[in-house]
Amino acid sequence: QWVNRPDQNFRGFSGTVRDAGTMAPINGLNLDVYDRFGMFAKSFGIFSAGTYSIQGLIPGVRYYARTRSSLNYADRLYNQLPCSPCYPPFGTPIVVSAGSTLAGINFNLSPGGTVTGTVTNAAMSPLSGVTVQLFSFTGGGPVRTGITNGSGGFSFTGLPTAFYVARTFVTPTQNYIDEIFNNRVAAGDSLTNGTGILITAGQTTSNVNFALDA
Numbered sequence: 300q301w302v303n304r305p306d307q308n309f310r311g312f313s314g315t316v317r318d319a320g321t322m323a324p325i326n327g328l329n330l331d332v333y334d335r336f337g338m339f340a341k342s343f344g345i346f347s348a349g350t351y352s353i354q355g356l357i358p359g360v361r362y363y364a365r366t367r368s369s370l371n372y373a374d375r376l377y378n379q380l381p382c383s384p385c386y387p388p389f390g391t392p393i394v395v396s397a398g399s400t401l402a403g404i405n406f407n408l409s410p411g412g413t414v415t416g417t418v419t420n421a422a423m424s425p426l427s428g429v430t431v432q433l434f435s436f437t438g439g440g441p442v443r444t445g446i447t448n449g450s451g452g453f454s455f456t457g458l459p460t461a462f463y464v465a466r467t468f469v470t471p472t473q474n475y476i477d478e479i480f481n482n483r484v485a486a487g488d489s490l491t492n493g494t495g496i497l498i499t500a501g502q503t504t505s506n507v508n509f510a511l512d513a
Contacts, residue, residue, distance in 0.1 A: 310354065310356060310396065310397060310399055310400055310401075311352060311355060311395055311401070312352075312353055312356070312393055312395055312400060312401040312402070312404045313351060313352040313400050313401070313402050313404065314350070314403060314404035314406065315350050315351075316328065316330070316345055316349045316350075316351070316408065317349055317406070317407050318372075318407070318408060319408055319409045320409065323349075324348050324349025324350070325349050325368075325370070325408060326348075326349060327345070327368075327370060328344075328370060328372070329343065329344055329345065329366070329367040329368070330345060330366060330367075331364065331365050331367050332356070332364050333364075333365075333387035333388070334361075335360070335362075335388055337363075337386060340356075341355065341356070352400065356395050358397040359394060359396075360394070361393070361394055362393045362395070363376070363377065363388055363390040363391075363393065364376075364393060364404060365377065365385055365387055366382070368457055369457070371410055371413065372410060372457050373409055373410070373412075373457055373459040374408070374457065375406050375407075375408055376390040377390050377391050377393065377404060378390070378391040379407065381459050382459075383435065383458060383459050383461070384435050384439040409500060410500060411456060411457035411459060412456075412458040412459070412498040412502055412503070412504065413454060413455065413458070413503040413504070414454065414455050414458065414465075414498050414503070414504045414507055415452065415453070415504070415505045415506075415507065416452070416465070416480075416506060416507035416508045416509070417450070417451040417452050417453070417508050418431065418447045418467060418508070418509045418511065419451050419508070419509070419511070420475065420510065420512075420513065421511070421512050421513070425449070425451025425452075426475070426511065427447050427450075427451060428446060428447060428470075428473070429447045429451075429467055429469055429473065429475075429509075429511075430467065430468040430469075431444070431446070431453045431465060431467055431509075432444045432467075432468065433465050433496075434464050434465070435462075435463060435464075436496075437461075437462075438491075442463070443455040443458070458498045458500070459500055460498065460499050461497075461498065462495040462496065463495070463496045464480065464491070464493040464494070464495060464496065465479070465480040465493070466478065466479040466490065466493065467509050474513055475511040475512065475513055476512050477511070478510075479492065480493050480496065480507055480508075480509065481493065481494040482510070
């Protein structure tokens with residue numbers, strides 16, 4: 300288990316998170332650190348001047364860092380690599396030395412794209428509480444997961460430009476048939492048979508809608 304150690308032989312790294320266009324500091328997000336196996340190690344909340352300092356790391360060990368934001372910024376894996384989907388060991392390794400803090404591990408984030416839609420039944424009545432997941436069209440696990448609101452709506456932000464695919468996950472008590480966008484029954488089907496959704500950074504893609512049959 301990872302713990303912070305005051306011992307001088309355990310050090311870390313520091314840096315800034317800024318808007319790539321304006322270079323203004325970004326607050327209100329997290330900087331997450333992973334080991335060489337992709338296992339989560341530490342996290343730091345960024346709340347002041349866009350700066351962070353991760354301490355308590357083991358010298359000589361390869362670490363990897365990424366941003367994690369609910370703001371409309373596309374997350375990055377160090378060093379300025381796309382992070383959707385995000386496997387930390389694909390990033391640039393960060394190795395710290397005993398007795399010092401490695402500076403300059405910086406991130407410059409650009410606004411991401413937004414996707415919105417609704418989930419209804421076949422009669423077009425909104426369905427709340429339905430899970431919607433968004434996947435990269437190239438494969439991998441979900442890049443975003445959300446639950447529809449009282450109007451059946453959902454939205455995902457901070458997405459880099461790419462093609463995606465979306466699907467629903469209803470609970471057994473909701474008594475509806477899950478779909479892959481656009482109008483494909485999810486059971487026994489592949490996500491890659493869904494309709495690709497082009498999401499462009501800085502823009503909103505709307506009308507990713509589902510009408511579920513009972």
